[in-house]
Amino acid sequence: MVQITFLGGADTVTGSKFLVETPSSRVLVDCGLFQGYKVLRARNRQPLPFDPASIDAVVLTHAHLDHSGYLPLLVKNGFAGRVICTEGTQALCGLLLPDSGYLLEADARYANRRGFSKHHPALPLYTKADAELALKSLSPKPFGERIEVTGDCSIRFRYAGHILGAASVDMIAAGKQIAFSGDIGRYGDPLMFDPEPIPQADVVLVESTYGDRLHPDIAPQQVLKEIIERTVRRGGSVIIPSFAVGRAQMLLFHINAVRRRGQVPDVPVYLDSPMAISATALFTRHARDHRLSEAECADAWDDVIYVRDVEASKRLDAEPGPKIIISASGMVTGGRILHRLKKYAPDHRSTIVMAGYQAGGTRGAKLLAGAETIKIHGQQVPVRAEVVSLDMLSAHADQHELLRWLGGFEAPPQQCFVVHGEADSADQFRLQITEQLGWKARVPEHHERVELG
Structure with a gap:
């Protein structure tokens, strides 16, 4: 039996974390910070519903902090496995994670000096040193190759566009093929390659950041x-x-x-x-x-x-x-x-x-x-x-582009979960998937666990 738990990016556009559990392994896909509303940011300080030391590996789709920024805290709290990512993601995490730690420390110092924090003293979520330690866990892998993550889980990175190193993840976990879109980029972008299709999957997790709108057709x-x-x-x-x-x-x-x-x-x-x-x-x-x-x-x-x-x-x-x-x-x-x-x-x-x-x-x-x-x-x-x-100029695909990416699957998946979007955007995109593609799609809830039949 394979299970997925939605620990972030399920009722919001930030904090992406998807725990994949098989009979013999636990793999976390993305490890992001919650950003935006205070009630969401507060989740960053809540303990995870699992022991970080029990995670065998982390797979990162890309380096943006809402997908990678919780990693220093995961390592600080006991995770000791590999963090598998692309070379571009490793390079960008080398910039983003220490900077995140530095800013968290600086914000805490400034709050303490000016006295505007409700916490006394204000403490950073993690430090620059914590972030630099986490970077040692990163294990870069190329696009296009099948990579063994654990004994019963493997992945292949496919170009997602979006930013340097960004990937969609084609995973096989205990015989189940699961596709994680990551953040899908734009078609015809002057800098990044077009998003690469994934031919088949039993289960698809697709982002919906702009699932309820179209980008203006303006130069x-x-x-x-x-x-x-x-x-x-x-x-x-x-x-x-x-x-x-x-x-x-x-x-x-x-x-x-x-x-x-x-x-x-x-x-x-x-x-x-x-x-x-x-x-x-x-x-x-x-x-x-x-x-x-x-x-x-x-x-x-x-x-x-x-x-x-x-x-x-x-x-x-x-x-x-x-x-x-x-x-x-x-x-x-x-x-x-x-x-x-x-x-x-x-x-x-x-x-x-x-x-x-x-x-x-x-x-x-x-x-x-x-x-x-x-x-x-x-x-x-x-x-x-x-x-x-x-x-x-958005680096995120709009509704039509997301549907175009989903159209790359040769057959409908058994299940489609619409993630990484605000409530309206995710629900409207769910409706579009149902009406345009005829798929079964739904929006999961935060901390929901599903069994993949």
């Missing part, structure tokens, strides 16, 4: 051109909260393209994120995992001012004249973007460009909803800047 470079033009014309700056991995590189690709064609005013472009700078270098080193050659990578990222150290970042706010600043984090949950917004959100001349999915409860979601103020470091900061969204 992103035209939209960016118009945003930059009107913002600079009124003397403001363009501030872009961005995910350091994937989104920052995509933004630079498009901004550099319109600048090279002379379509926008010649203002400086700053990449204000050490992690994004390092991730950009990784794109060059892992060119075989995406569409651009090393030379094309170098061409796409040139003419950008990299801002690594803290003092240089602080000086950005004093630099005169319009500018474009790309800074992390993408959902405005922490990092340098908080300091940039304290400066530029109150400026009616400037524009804040939201360039990706904003989970409910994040500052990014509040900005998109038209919030007049946002809370940063315990203070209410007025929002007078223009706020716009670049939905067409």
